[in-house]
Amino acid sequence: MSLYSMQKFLFDLNRDPGVQxxxxxxxxxxxDRYDLTREERAAIETHNIGLIYVLGANGQLLMxxxxxxxxxxxxxxxxxxxxxTQHGAVRAGIYAMTTDLNEKVANI
Amino acid sequence: xxLVFAGICSHAPGITGRAHMAEPTAVKSLHAAYRSMSEQLKxxxxxxLVVIAAEHFANFFMSNMPSFAxxxxxxxxxxxxxxxxxxxxxxxxxxxxxxxxxxxQEIMQSVDIAYAExxxxxxxxMVPLHFLTPDYDLTIVPMNINCQGPPLxxxxxxxxxxxxxxxxxxxxxxxxxxxxxxGISHWPATPDSGKINETWDREFLRSWSANNKAALxxxxxxxxxxxxxxxxxxxxxxxxxxxxxxxxxxVHFYQPIPIFAVGCTIATMTxxx
Ligand SMILES: [Fe+2]
Numbered sequence: 001m002s003l004y005s006m007q008k009f010l011f012d013l014n015r016d017p018g019v020q021x022x023x024x025x026x027x028x029x030x031x032d033r034y035d036l037t038r039e040e041r042a043a044i045e046t047h048n049i050g051l052i053y054v055l056g057a058n059g060q061l062l063m064x065x066x067x068x069x070x071x072x073x074x075x076x077x078x079x080x081x082x083x084x085t086q087h088g089a090v091r092a093g094i095y096a097m098t099t100d101l102n103e104k105v106a107n108i
Numbered sequence: 109x110x111l112v113f114a115g116i117c118s119h120a121p122g123i124t125g126r127a128h129m130a131e132p133t134a135v136k137s138l139h140a141a142y143r144s145m146s147e148q149l150k151x152x153x154x155x156x157l158v159v160i161a162a163e164h165f166a167n168f169f170m171s172n173m174p175s176f177a178x179x180x181x182x183x184x185x186x187x188x189x190x191x192x193x194x195x196x197x198x199x200x201x202x203x204x205x206x207x208x209x210x211x212x213q214e215i216m217q218s219v220d221i222a223y224a225e226x227x228x229x230x231x232x233x234m235v236p237l238h239f240l241t242p243d244y245d246l247t248i249v250p251m252n253i254n255c256q257g258p259p260l261x262x263x264x265x266x267x268x269x270x271x272x273x274x275x276x277x278x279x280x281x282x283x284x285x286x287x288x289x290x291g292i293s294h295w296p297a298t299p300d301s302g303k304i305n306e307t308w309d310r311e312f313l314r315s316w317s318a319n320n321k322a323a324l325x326x327x328x329x330x331x332x333x334x335x336x337x338x339x340x341x342x343x344x345x346x347x348x349x350x351x352x353x354x355x356x357x358x359v360h361f362y363q364p365i366p367i368f369a370v371g372c373t374i375a376t377m378t379x380x381x
Binding site for chain 1: 164
């Protein structure tokens with residue numbers, strides 16, 4: 001259920017300006033609604049895109065979340081690579097990395 | 109009336125959001141290809157455009173994931189993404205709940221679908237509309253095939269859906285255009301973003317253009333994932349257009365543009381009885 005819950009949070013946040021406003025003013029209250037592990041909750045609280053990626057969040061949910069955070073594209077790509085460097089391979093889902101750690105795809 | 113236009117095109121968010129990072133001549137040719145598709149669409153004098161897209165969790169989630177969904181509203185909002193990131197301003201797009209209802213009722217005779225009176229557009233629909241109907245003045249009927257949350261819609265069901273859509277369009281008095289949006293091979297939203305399997309793409313486009321049903325339905329998700337990435341699952345929308353149009357395809361533009369994460373594609377198909 002847990003990865004499901006983390007993704008559900010991202011889904012709700014990405015599509016709902018009301019959730020976005022609440023998450024800005026009282027992030028804890030929003031996160032309390034979801035059944036998250038400590039690791040998942042901390043990853044979201046610290047905007048740790050790399051760890052959320054490794055935990056297996058669907059890339060489309062994650063990409064829209066990074067956009068919501070205002071993260072420029074090269075930073076978003078770098079954050080995912082850093083996540084894999086620090087925490088190892090993607091643990092679930094269909095968005096695993098298939099290129100080498102220091103590979104530059106699309107010159108990024 | 110029935111179908112008056114059928115086409116497929118890319119919908120990657122980078123096409124609008126990262127245009128400034130791409131090679132200018134490639135961007136120019138892609139924009140020209142979208143423009144000529146827009147003109148072709150307009151020349152067909154459609155009353156409505158059915159967009160068969162592969163959405164990315166704008167409306168549907170694993171809490172209740174439909175294999176197929178069709179919008180049934182008079183207005184839709186989009187994009188859900190940060191407008192600055194996507195390079196497309198938030199807007200309202202006209203729909204036609206009555207036309208949707210008639211299409212839905214007929215499609216339901218052979219394919220079990222979900223309908224939705226609320227629907228937010230993401231880049232899967234907004235990027236194509238940004239180029240094809242930039243004034244958002246054409247009635248849109250959004251349709252979705254689950255290409256994102258496994259278990260995914262089987263390819264042969266995407267074909268059956270396309271056939272059902274055609275039958276439904278044939279019963280309408282309106283002039284209906286259809287557009288399938290998605291990517292062929294790509295690894296979007298991952299560190300691999302920009303990886304493109306051009307050989308695989310060209311092979312797929314050959315089968316699509318020939319409307320080779322056997323070849324199109326012979327793809328399977330294990331091989332597609334390995335050779336064409338999770339983005340390759342979106343071939344479902346292109347396959348349903350083949351089943352609906354029943355004609356032969358012409359690829360007007362195909363070019364890998366890595367910073368857009370996809371082999372950018374613009375193609376149309378003739379409509380055959
Ligand atoms: Fe997509």
